[in-house]
Amino acid sequence: MTISRHRAASRPRRIAVLSVHTSPLEQPGTKDAGGMNVYISQTAVEMARRGTSVEVFTRATSSDQPPVVELAPGVLVRHVPAGPFEPLTRGELPSQLCAFTSGVLRTEAFQEPGYYDLIHSHYWLSGQVGWLARERWGVPLVHTAHTLAKVKNAALAHGDTPEPRTRVIGEEQVVAEADRLVVNTEVEAEQLVRLYGADPDAVRTVSPGVDLDRFRPGGVEGARAALGLSPEAVVLAFAGRIQPLKAPDVLLKAAATLVRRDPELRRRLVVLVAGGASGTGLDQPASLRRLAGELGIADLVRFLPPQGGQDLVNVYRAADVVAVPSHNESFGLVALEAQACGTPVVAARVGGLPVAVADGESGVLVPSHAPDDWADALARVALRPAVRAALARGASRHAARFSWQRTTEALLDTYAEATRAFHGTALEVAV
Numbered sequence: 001m002t003i004s005r006h007r008a009a010s011r012p013r014r015i016a017v018l019s020v021h022t023s024p025l026e027q028p029g030t031k032d033a034g035g036m037n038v039y040i041s042q043t044a045v046e047m048a049r050r051g052t053s054v055e056v057f058t059r060a061t062s063s064d065q066p067p068v069v070e071l072a073p074g075v076l077v078r079h080v081p082a083g084p085f086e087p088l089t090r091g092e093l094p095s096q097l098c099a100f101t102s103g104v105l106r107t108e109a110f111q112e113p114g115y116y117d118l119i120h121s122h123y124w125l126s127g128q129v130g131w132l133a134r135e136r137w138g139v140p141l142v143h144t145a146h147t148l149a150k151v152k153n154a155a156l157a158h159g160d161t162p163e164p165r166t167r168v169i170g171e172e173q174v175v176a177e178a179d180r181l182v183v184n185t186e187v188e189a190e191q192l193v194r195l196y197g198a199d200p201d202a203v204r205t206v207s208p209g210v211d212l213d214r215f216r217p218g219g220v221e222g223a224r225a226a227l228g229l230s231p232e233a234v235v236l237a238f239a240g241r242i243q244p245l246k247a248p249d250v251l252l253k254a255a256a257t258l259v260r261r262d263p264e265l266r267r268r269l270v271v272l273v274a275g276g277a278s279g280t281g282l283d284q285p286a287s288l289r290r291l292a293g294e295l296g297i298a299d300l301v302r303f304l305p306p307q308g309g310q311d312l313v314n315v316y317r318a319a320d321v322v323a324v325p326s327h328n329e330s331f332g333l334v335a336l337e338a339q340a341c342g343t344p345v346v347a348a349r350v351g352g353l354p355v356a357v358a359d360g361e362s363g364v365l366v367p368s369h370a371p372d373d374w375a376d377a378l379a380r381v382a383l384r385p386a387v388r389a390a391l392a393r394g395a396s397r398h399a400a401r402f403s404w405q406r407t408t409e410a411l412l413d414t415y416a417e418a419t420r421a422f423h424g425t426a427l428e429v430a431v
């Protein structure tokens with residue numbers, strides 16, 4: 001038997017993906033929908049193409065949602081009633097985990113025995129559900145935390161609300177129960193072991209991907225025209241959920257510093273902020289607008305609602321630089337997507353961003369959140385055409401190292417390994 005046939009044989013036929021607090025059907029870039037939603041839908045589609053069916057369980061948030069929706073061939077989204085048909089905050093969701101778990105178990109009970117071969121839970125709330133389902137179904141649990149409370153709390157924006165202790169406890173339990181823990185970077189692997197006591201042998205680092213068919217370099221002028229921007233403009237962009245952790249305020253302060261240093265720039269500078277309110281930043285668009293006014297740059301800042309499809313591609317292509325000033329970021333898909341469009345990224349040197357951005361090759365990493373440092377880095381890239389052109393080439397090159405196909409292959413390998421370990425039948429490669 002060849003290695004690839006052996007691999008295929010130990011791959012699951014069907015998996016249950018748990019995504020309690022947010023659905024892969026939602027538009028990312030606002031509320032609870034972000035990189036995790038993109039991760040789940042992109043890898044699910046790729047898994048189904050490789051013969052592993054995926055059923056994603058998410059909480060029903062409206063009575064209009066059908067119980068089951070086909071996201072793509074081989075990928076179902078199951079809406080589980082648990083609590084009111086309306087959005088709940090993450091703080092309220094733990095009270096609905098029992099109802100949600102009951103819905104998941106009931107769905108499985110209606111199928112033939114052994115319907116799901118494996119569970120992959122995303123975020124700690126889903127991990128709690130997966131923990132119980134694992135025991136009931138006798139299948140392995142693979143868990144991805146996406147973010148960790150202890151890491152978030154250590155990098156909190158000034159005045160932001162810390163994650164509660166109940167989340168820390170819940171995360172610790174899931175780390176102890178999961179068969180495999182998937183992380184985005186080696187930094188996160190180390191955090192999981194050091195801060196949560198994870199067994200290093202259970203941790204697998206799998207790089208997230210980017211859709212290189214959708215996000216690719218293309219006409220800058222066309223993208224700018226679509227946004228009503230002039231070809232001569234100097235365009236700085238931010239895309240993502242608007243919340244203190246993402247620090248869009250740092251970009252605004254740096255932009256104000258740039259026009260203070262060079263008042264001439266005011267005629268050409270545009271700052272795009274794409275995304276909607278989220279998490280502890282529910283009042284953020286309003287307070288960001290206020291900040292822009294206080295900084296005297298309200299006329300330079302354009303707020304865009306969460307962008308989908310080609311609109312988001314146009315934002316990335318139109319920008320001279322995409323800024324990712326986050327206080328913490330377990331990876332930063334926006335950084336990768338912008339680079340795939342041939343746009344250099346200036347990012348904070350935190351979390352997974354040093355993996356997502358190759359410092360000096362595809363963008364610039366800034367070791368602080370000081371507006372002066374950010375203004376320096378943004379000016380270095382956006383105002384020096386030769387530097388920008390070199391980084392733009394590097395950006396496409398760097399992004400091409402990532403893909404959802406590669407991510408999915410690594411996840412499927414992790415599933416196969418978890419299955420062999422769980423059932424205690426390390427399949428020998430028969431030659």
Ligand code: UDP
Pocket residue numbers: 027028029033034035036038239240241274275276305306307308312331332333334335337
């Ligand atoms: N996004 C989007 N429209 C927007 C802003 C963001 O679709 O207007 C998407 C973006 O394409 C990316 C995701 O939201 O895939 C954000 O992921 P990231 O890892 O950058 O941040 P997270 O939301 O996971 O914290």
